[in-house]
Amino acid sequence: xxxxxxxxxxxxxxxxxxEEYREIIKILGREPxxxxxxxxxxxxxxxCSYKNSIALLKTLPREGDALLSKAxxxxxxxxxxGDGLAVVFKIESHNHPSxxxxxxxxxxxxxxxxxxIFTMGARPIASxxxxxxxxxxxxxxxxxxxxxxxxxxxxxxxFGVPTVAGETYFDDAYTGNPLINAMAVGLxxxxxxxxxxxxxxxxxxxxxxxxxxxxxxxxxxFASEELTEKSQERRPSVQIGDPFTEKxxxxxxxxxxxxxxxxxxxxxxxxxxxxxxxxxxxxxxxxVTIDIDKVPVREKHMTPYEILLSxxxxxxxxxxxxxxxxxxxxxxxxxxxxxxxIGESNDSGIFKVRLNGETVSEIPSDVLSLGGGTPVYHRxxxxxxxxxxxxxxxxxxxxxxxxxxxxxxxxxxAPNICDKGWVFNQYDSMVRxxxxxxxGSDAAVLRVxxxxxxxxxxxxxxxxxCYLNPRAxxxxxxxxxxxxIACSGGRGVAITNCLNFGNPYKPEIYYGFSEAVAGxxxxxxxxxxxxxxxxxxxxxxxxxxxxxxxxxxxxLGIIDDVSHITxxxxxxxxxxxxxxxxxxxxxxASEYLHTIFGKNxxxxxxxxxxxxxxVQDTLLSAIRAGLIKSAHDCSDGGLAVALxxxxxxxxxxxxxxxxxxDDDIRPDCLLFGETxxxxxxxxxxxxxxxxxxxCTASGVxxxxxxxxxxxxxxxxxxxxxxxxxxxxxxxxxxxxxxERVRH
Amino acid sequence: MKNKKAVVYVxxxxxxxxxxGVTIQRAILNMGYDVVExxxxxxxxxxxxxxxxxDLSGKVEEICRKLLANPVIEDFSVxxx
Numbered sequence: 123x124x125x126x127x128x129x130x131x132x133x134x135x136x137x138x139x140x141e142e143y144r145e146i147i148k149i150l151g152r153e154p155x156x157x158x159x160x161x162x163x164x165x166x167x168x169x170c171s172y173k174n175s176i177a178l179l180k181t182l183p184r185e186g187d188a189l190l191s192k193a194x195x196x197x198x199x200x201x202x203x204g205d206g207l208a209v210v211f212k213i214e215s216h217n218h219p220s221x222x223x224x225x226x227x228x229x230x231x232x233x234x235x236x237x238x239i240f241t242m243g244a245r246p247i248a249s250x251x252x253x254x255x256x257x258x259x260x261x262x263x264x265x266x267x268x269x270x271x272x273x274x275x276x277x278x279x280x281f282g283v284p285t286v287a288g289e290t291y292f293d294d295a296y297t298g299n300p301l302i303n304a305m306a307v308g309l310x311x312x313x314x315x316x317x318x319x320x321x322x323x324x325x326x327x328x329x330x331x332x333x334x335x336x337x338x339x340x341x342x343x344f345a346s347e348e349l350t351e352k353s354q355e356r357r358p359s360v361q362i363g364d365p366f367t368e369k370x371x372x373x374x375x376x377x378x379x380x381x382x383x384x385x386x387x388x389x390x391x392x393x394x395x396x397x398x399x400x401x402x403x404x405x406x407x408x409x410v411t412i413d414i415d416k417v418p419v420r421e422k423h424m425t426p427y428e429i430l431l432s433x434x435x436x437x438x439x440x441x442x443x444x445x446x447x448x449x450x451x452x453x454x455x456x457x458x459x460x461x462x463x464i465g466e467s468n469d470s471g472i473f474k475v476r477l478n479g480e481t482v483s484e485i486p487s488d489v490l491s492l493g494g495g496t497p498v499y500h501r502x503x504x505x506x507x508x509x510x511x512x513x514x515x516x517x518x519x520x521x522x523x524x525x526x527x528x529x530x531x532x533x534x535x536a537p538n539i540c541d542k543g544w545v546f547n548q549y550d551s552m553v554r555x556x557x558x559x560x561x562g563s564d565a566a567v568l569r570v571x572x573x574x575x576x577x578x579x580x581x582x583x584x585x586x587x588c589y590l591n592p593r594a595x596x597x598x599x600x601x602x603x604x605x606x607i608a609c610s611g612g613r614g615v616a617i618t619n620c621l622n623f624g625n626p627y628k629p630e631i632y633y634g635f636s637e638a639v640a641g642x643x644x645x646x647x648x649x650x651x652x653x654x655x656x657x658x659x660x661x662x663x664x665x666x667x668x669x670x671x672x673x674x675x676x677x678l679g680i681i682d683d684v685s686h687i688t689x690x691x692x693x694x695x696x697x698x699x700x701x702x703x704x705x706x707x708x709x710x711a712s713e714y715l716h717t718i719f720g721k722n723x724x725x726x727x728x729x730x731x732x733x734x735x736x737v738q739d740t741l742l743s744a745i746r747a748g749l750i751k752s753a754h755d756c757s758d759g760g761l762a763v764a765l766x767x768x769x770x771x772x773x774x775x776x777x778x779x780x781x782x783x784d785d786d787i788r789p790d791c792l793l794f795g796e797t798x799x800x801x802x803x804x805x806x807x808x809x810x811x812x813x814x815x816x817c818t819a820s821g822v823x824x825x826x827x828x829x830x831x832x833x834x835x836x837x838x839x840x841x842x843x844x845x846x847x848x849x850x851x852x853x854x855x856x857x858x859x860x861e862r863v864r865h
Numbered sequence: 866m867k868n869k870k871a872v873v874y875v876x877x878x879x880x881x882x883x884x885x886g887v888t889i890q891r892a893i894l895n896m897g898y899d900v901v902e903x904x905x906x907x908x909x910x911x912x913x914x915x916x917x918x919x920d921l922s923g924k925v926e927e928i929c930r931k932l933l934a935n936p937v938i939e940d941f942s943v944x945x946x
Contacts, residue, residue: 223937336880360937362877364884421880434882458891 123426123477125156132156136163142497149489157427157475157483161490164393164431165400168660171496174626175658178639186652188615190315195405197238197318197388199654200310201616203680205573208312210244213252213305213581213620213676215659220302222360224269228302229277229363230435235306236281237389240372241438243316243379244308247554248568249278251288251304252581252620252674253545256297258537258859263292266300267545267860273363274304275548280365281372284557285549287566289581292537295589298664303620305581305676309570316379319386320399320441320467321406328447329395330454330461331371331437335420337361338394338433367436367459374457375438381453383446385467390437396430396490398439399465400473404491406441411474412465414482426475426482441467503636504629512590515710515724522789526840529718530762531851533794534770536717539759540855541770563689563771564606564754567681576687578612578679584758585670586722590711592634592671594726596641598798599675601734602757604649607679608738609753609801611686611745614649618676619656624668626660634671635660642673648731651677686745690754691771692779697751697830698810699768699779703737703800704823705761707787713758714794729798737799740820749809749816756800762793762837764802769835769845770852776845778831782838789840804830871914871925872944875934876907 126132133143136159146154146162154162168174190200190208198212216231232249239246251274256263278285283306320327338361378384386406388398395417403410414426420434440461442450447463454461473490475483488494533539546561558576559567565580582603588595604614619642624631646653656676662669681687692699709715710724744750756764761783769777785792805813810826817824836842877883886904893901910933914921925943934941 223935226938332882335882337882360881362882362884362938364882364887366888367884420882 123480123482128153128156128159132159136160137167138163142166145497149486149495155483157430158485160427160431161396161483161485164396165490166496169392170397170492172492172658173497174499174501174660175621175635176492177498177500178636182639182643182653183647184652186616189652189654190312197241199616199618200242200315201654201678202312203575206312207570208310208315209307209577209678210239210242210310211305211307211618211676211678212238212655213303213618213674214238214657215620215622216302216304217299217622217659217662219360220270221300224266225273226360226362228270228273230361231302231304232274232277233363233365233368233435234391235304236283236368237391237438239306239308240375241318241387241389242308242310243314243376244310245376246283246306246308247556248307248566248579249283249285249304250566250579250581250676251285252583253288254291254293254296254301254585254672256292257294258292260297263297264860270300270302271545271548277363277365279550281369282553284551284553285546286551286557286568287561287579287581290542290545291585293585293670295585295667295670298666299662299669301622301662301669301672303581303622303674305618307577307579307678314379316384317386317405318388318402319406320402320410321385321408322467323469325385325444325467326442326447326463327410327412327465327467328440328442328450328461329417329437329464330374330440331459332364332367332434333418333420333460334429334432334437335434336424336428336432339428339431361433361435363435370457370459371436371438374454374459377453378440378450381449383443383449385441385443387438387440390439392433394430394432394434395439400487400490402439402441403467403473404487404494409468409470409472409487410465411468411476413476415478416462416464418460418462426477430475501626501632502629503633505633506630509591512723513725517709517788520709520719520790526789526793527843530766530841530843531847533714533717533759533763534766534848535851535855536713537856537859538713539763541853542856543853544856544860558684558687559610559689563610565610565679567610567687569684574683576681576684578607578610578681580606581674581676582606583672583674585672586716587711587726588638588672589670589722591726592637593641594729595671596638596673597645598726598729599673600642600645600649600651601729601731601798602755603675603677604651605738605755605801607677608741609688609690609755610681611688612679612681613742614651614677614679616654616678617646617651618654620674621656621658622662622669622672622674623660624663631668638671638673645731648735688745688750688753689771690768691752692768692777692804692830693751694806695777695830695832697804697806698826699781699802699804699828699830700813701800701802701825701827702741702817702822705785705787705792705795705800706797707791707795708797709791709795712760712794712796714760714790727796727798734799736820737801737822740817740822741801744813744816747812747816749805749813750803751806752804754802756802757796760794760796761800762841765837766835766848766852768802770849773849773853776849778834778845779828780831780836781828783827784825793837793840869914870946871912872946873910873912873929873933873941874907875909875939875941876905878938878940881938
């Protein structure tokens with residue numbers, strides 16, 4: 123086959139620098155041809171090789187007794203949850219595709235992360251989405267929100283997985299670069315886990331699922347660049363999702379795994395066939411030769427280059443046990459999916475591609491694979507000047523003779539606080555009927571059938587915190603995730619992360635990345651929640667600005683007994699309300715300063731990890747002892763907002779509260795400061811004393827702060843608001859912000 | 866030129882996966898017809914145009930780009946009758 127001559131410009135267009143090109147020539151002992159250049163280009167892109175992040179990621183705690191697969195070794199992390207069951211979970215970004223085509227970008231993001239789960243042999247049981255957008259005042263932002271939310275909903279709902287939790291944040295930092303982080307969770311018998319491996323000699327390699335088209339060629343490289351005007355021209359990179367085919371692919375894949383027909387399976391996401399062949403054969407310490415002309419294609423005249431790099435959705439690569447090809451074919455026929463043998467394994471260690479018998483690409487698998495020979499860079503870091511400047515705050519500039527009732531209403535209607543029903547009501551959160559706690563509480567909870575246990579799931583990250591102090595922000599993201607899981611009655615066991623940052627070649631950006639990874643590692647070690655994997659998304663940056671450093675944490679928790687499941691809303695009028703933890707006089711980095719004064723400023727609230735852990739452990743003991751009716755942590759918006767949320771948790775059944783706080787601190791700090799390690803709980807008269815005793819014995823501060831009421835929220839002489847007013851502000855806000863009609 | 870009606874055809878760009886087309890083709894095969902090799906689906910709109918506004922083709926194209934078609938993944942064409 124005639125291939126175009128590789129020119130220096132072509133190398134540059136493929137996103138490879140001169141040094142990398144020299145390395146390629148050294149590896150091959152010759153110049154690469156055009157097809158090989160394409161293969162190197164995608165596999166050495168940031169998206170596949172993690173070349174600018176892996177050195178730091180390796181510093182994260184990745185060991186734990188319950189871990190069944192180590193971070194980065196398989197397509198997703200796997201955690202032993204007892205009873206012979208394992209949970210497979212992972213979070214991944216689909217930021218760049220969603221910025222260009224929000225509906226399909228978000229839909230294929232969900233599809234991709236679901237495949238990562240069932241490629242391991244696990245059946246997806248839940249999906250979560252952590253979303254960040256610019257200000258809803260911007261019509262383009264409203265268009266993105268609409269498309270992304272519909273894309274997630276349509277894909278998840280059609281596929282049949284409940285979307286149970288997530289976050290939706292709005293800040294100008296995300297105007298040009300929305301963040302779409304999708305997390306999926308699956309369940310599998312611990313002995314039924316499958317590896318993404320090609321191994322042995324003469325085992326057939328099959329491509330299954332949809333046909334291959336020209337969609338998404340160089341999507342991986344696309345995700346590794348800043349968005350510019352030029353990205354608009356790259357639009358054919360957008361892939362189209364087909365959730366109904368994915369559902370068939372799920373069933374067929376689980377069936378061939380159940381019937382023990384396979385050596386390994388890997389989904390095709392970024393870099394398509396290339397990535398699967400290279401990574402699977404590297405993992406199996408083997409080689410693979412494929413005949414590219416055998417791949418079923420959707421369009422005529424596709425070149426090997428195009429077929430190798432296509433990112434068509436709903437496809438998997440399967441290494442079949444020799445002699446079982448017909449069984450696999452029979453199963454895929456039954457599910458009306460293509461299955462074609464395109465090659466076989468060997469012991470060469472080489473990924474070879476042939477077209478009509480002629481070799482068109484021949485590269486060692488290891489040099490294409492993360493952990494093999496892909497480049498590893500240590501980038502320069504420089505602390506941005508703003509970090510120290512913004513850490514200073516003079517509270518005198520923020521007068522306290524204010525109408526705090528009005529402020530609370532403003533806060534409750536703020537896009538980052540208000541009810542997100544407009545988003546999650548578009549999702550089916552109950553399909554499969556295991557959802558015990560759906561969207562809107564501290565964490566989602568799913569029952570695990572045939573056991574007495576449940577899973578608690580949450581995503582967390584406060585981008586503003588991470589902007590003001592990336593290390594402390596990342597620590598608090600992990601702490602808040604663990605706290606949310608504790609509030610729902612569980613203990614965190616492991617995390618997955620999605621690290622969204624700007625251009626790593628800018629030292630200020632890389633400072634944020636490196637600090638955030640360090641903070642995350644510290645917190646995860648403290649909570650004993652190892653990192654099971656995830657993904658890194660750099661280049662979330664446009665000519666205007668980079669996004670806030672946003673290390674999204676997805677945490678898995680286990681609730682040992684379904685009777686421990688706890689939610690945030692007050693349960694009965696007359697119940698006693700307690701605050702576990704103490705309130706400091708601090709206001710920095712708060713949602714209050716952001717919403718009321720338009721300032722992202724100040725030092726982060728202090729966090730002592732030992733105190734935090736103690737508070738969480740004590741809360742969990744109290745929940746297990748049956749002393750707690752509701753639990754909700756104080757986070758964005760502080761104590762006043764948290765109390766309001768406890769009142770407003772169920773729009774059909776609102777509660778009031780009469781609160782008296784003794785603390786002798788500024789009222790704005792008291793109401794809206796975001797001191798960490800605080801939890802609002804409610805309990806009845808019979809259990810109140812025991813609760814206080816338990817906390818006191820553990821050395822955890824606890825204070826009786828009031829009673830659950832029926833009609834108003836009253837806090838000292840600072841706040842007095844009728845429930846209906848709060849409810850309207852909280853529940854109607856997002857719809858008004860997103861669906862405003864302009865004439 | 867007096868515009869009476871604009872007929873807008875919207876179809877997926879060449880190379881973009883058309884799940885509906887694929888499903889229809891499979892159904893055709895399942896019905897026993899082996900004469901169809903591929904199906905591409907699309908949609909069309911009839912816009913009744915206001916009289917006496919001169920050449921509206923620029924405005925119609927704008928409507929297509931902004932509303933009727935998603936130019937990221939779809940092409941459109943307009944016929945005037």
